[in-house]
Amino acid sequence: MNLEVRGVHFEVSDHIRDTIDKKLRRIDFAKDLIVDQLFTLTKMKNGYKVECTTNFRWGSSAHLRVDTVGLMEGLDILFDKLDQKIHKEKEKIQEHSSRSHEPAEE
Numbered sequence: 001m002n003l004e005v006r007g008v009h010f011e012v013s014d015h016i017r018d019t020i021d022k023k024l025r026r027i028d029f030a031k032d033l034i035v036d037q038l039f040t041l042t043k044m045k046n047g048y049k050v051e052c053t054t055n056f057r058w059g060s061s062a063h064l065r066v067d068t069v070g071l072m073e074g075l076d077i078l079f080d081k082l083d084q085k086i087h088k089e090k091e092k093i094q095e096h097s098s099r100s101h102e103p104a105e106e
Contacts (some may be wrong), residue, residue: 002036009043016041019072023079030086033057033093041071050074052082056089 005012020039026032026104035055042049047069055061064081068074 001031001034003039004037005039005041007041007043010041012041016071019075023075025088026083030090033086033090046095048074050078052078054082054085058093060089062089 003024005017007016025081035057035058038053040049040051040053042051044067047067048071049065050066050068050071053061053063062082062085064078064085066074066077066081068077
């Protein structure tokens with residue numbers, strides 16, 4: 001899985017990168033499902049915009065966004081959303097593959 005972290009209007013510190021790496025452990029179960037992830041952290045006038053684009057190996061992608069006052073709070077919320085999205089995508093793929101293996105009705 002390729003990972004990229006970008007900061008807009010501020011420099012992403014090693015502490016922030018380490019925090020993202022630690023939070024990525026929550027989705028270790030899906031490492032083989034994800035091709036790459038791009039995290040964009042934007043400093044706004046009133047807080048932060050935290051975004052994540054995840055590309056799955058079957059061609060679909062998910063873009064999640066959180067607007068928040070605190071960066072760490074935003075990362076927590078984003079990873080909660082990301083965890084739910086990955087579970088939902090995984091269920092869709094498993095459901096689809098189980099249907100394709102069912103015998104055709106006559």
